Each structure stands twice: as C-alpha cells, then as structure tokens.
Amino acid sequence: MADKEPEALSPEILQGIQTALERSARLEEQQVRLIEEQNSLAKHRTATTSDLLQFSSLSAKLAEDQTAMARERTALTRAQTRFSTHSTELAELRTDMSRERSGLAEQRTEVALYRTELARDRTHLARLRTELARGRNALAADRNRLSQGRTDLAQQRNVLAEDRTYRALTRTRLSVQRTSLARGRTYLAVIRTGLALLVFGLTLFRIFGVSVWTIFDAALVLFSVVAIFWGWKGYWHAHRSDLHFSELLSSDSGFTDLTTVR
Numbered sequence: 508m509a510d511k512e513p514e515a516l517s518p519e520i521l522q523g524i525q526t527a528l529e530r531s532a533r534l535e536e537q538q539v540r541l542i543e544e545q546n547s548l549a550k551h552r553t554a555t556t557s558d559l560l561q562f563s564s565l566s567a568k569l570a571e572d573q574t575a576m577a578r579e580r581t582a583l584t585r586a587q588t589r590f591s592t593h594s595t596e597l598a599e600l601r602t603d604m605s606r607e608r609s610g611l612a613e614q615r616t617e618v619a620l621y622r623t624e625l626a627r628d629r630t631h632l633a634r635l636r637t638e639l640a641r642g643r644n645a646l647a648a649d650r651n652r653l654s655q656g657r658t659d660l661a662q663q664r665n666v667l668a669e670d671r672t673y674r675a676l677t678r679t680r681l682s683v684q685r686t687s688l689a690r691g692r693t694y695l696a697v698i699r700t701g702l703a704l705l706v707f708g709l710t711l712f713r714i715f716g717v718s719v720w721t722i723f724d725a726a727l728v729l730f731s732v733v734a735i736f737w738g739w740k741g742y743w744h745a746h747r748s749d750l751h752f753s754e755l756l757s758s759d760s761g762f763t764d765l766t767t768v769r
Contacts, residue, residue, distance in 0.1 A: 684753070695742055709728065
C-alpha cells in the first residue's frame, strides 16, 4: 500500500504522553530558574570577591558571606541533585515512550500485514466474483438459446396443431362426401332396381298380354316408375352435394397438399 493511514492511539497512551510533556515542561522551567539562580549566584560571588579585595579588614563579614555562599552552594547542589533526578525521570519517561513507540510500530506492522491479507482476500473474492459473473453470463446465454429453441418448438407445435385442425376438417369433409357418395350409390341401386322391375313388368305384360296378371303387371310397372323417379331425384340431390363438397375440397389446403406442413 503506497499511502498508509495514521494509526489511532488509545486514550491511556495520549494521557501518559500529555503527562510526560507537562512534567518535562515543569522540569525545563525549574532548570531555567536554576540557571537564573546560578547566574545570580555567580554575580553575587563576583560582588563578594570584590568586597573581599576591598574590605579585607572585615573578616567577620567575609566569614558570614562565605557561610552564606556555602549555604547557597549547598542549595545549588541540592537543586542540581533535584535537576539530575528530574533528568533521570525524563530519561526514564523517554525510554518508556520509546518502548511504547516500538510497541505502536509493531502494532502498526501487524495492522499493515493484516491489511495486506485483507487485500489478498479481497483480490481473491474479486476473481471469484468475476468467474461467477462469467458463469452467470454463460448460463444466461444458454437460457436464451433454450428459450429460443422452446419458442421455435412452440411455433412448430402451433403449426402442427393448425395442420392437424386442417386435416381433421378435411377428414370431416371427406366423411361427409363419402356419406353423400354412398347415398348416391343407394339411389342408383334404387334406380337400377326400378329399371329391373320395369323391364320385368313389361316382359310379363308382353308374355301374358291382357289377363288376370295385368293388374299385377301395371302395379309393378307403376311401382318401378315411382322407384326410378324417387331414385333419380335422390341421386340428383346427392350429386349436387358431391359437387359442392368437391369444390370445397379443391380449395382445402389440407387436401390439395398433403406433403407440405403449413
């Protein structure tokens, strides 16, 4: 990582650092005061020396001054001792701060390593997500292809259903036409039977002439004529119906083209 974010310090560490800084400031103020006292003592000692040279006769006063200077020197020594003690404390605080800084550096190193691991995991997850996206795209393409195939099959099914409907309609029309043709054959059979009876009646009349059987011959001829007329009339209607169905079948797509699927 090129840019490292600043690490947050705990409140206890901040409070310890603030306390150490305040103590260091107080020690520096005391050191300044001691230096000022040393300067004042140096000036006083210079003045005392000049007084000793000028007033050598005043030994008692000089002794008193020497005693005062000894006391001041003792106080200065004590102040120096206190200053040394404070310097030692500052050094210990500096050592503790260095240790804490080393611990913080170690923690920062551990955090950096953890962030590196997280970055690697994130990269791995990104690769997995990319692979999943590719797989999803492939599945979507397969689904689209299958949907297109299903649509084609549905269209083919619709075409086959429509063709089946045409075939059923054609079959129905053929059945009706077959029934009509059968009726026409029946009427032709009636005409043929009537003609046979007519010929038979005329033959009997020709053979026997006018006799008792003439009434039977006349009835047979009359019946044959009625049968012929009724058969001809029925056949005519059946023939017209057959012509009508022939026209319908000639324009029926299910009948004209049995090999081509609409």
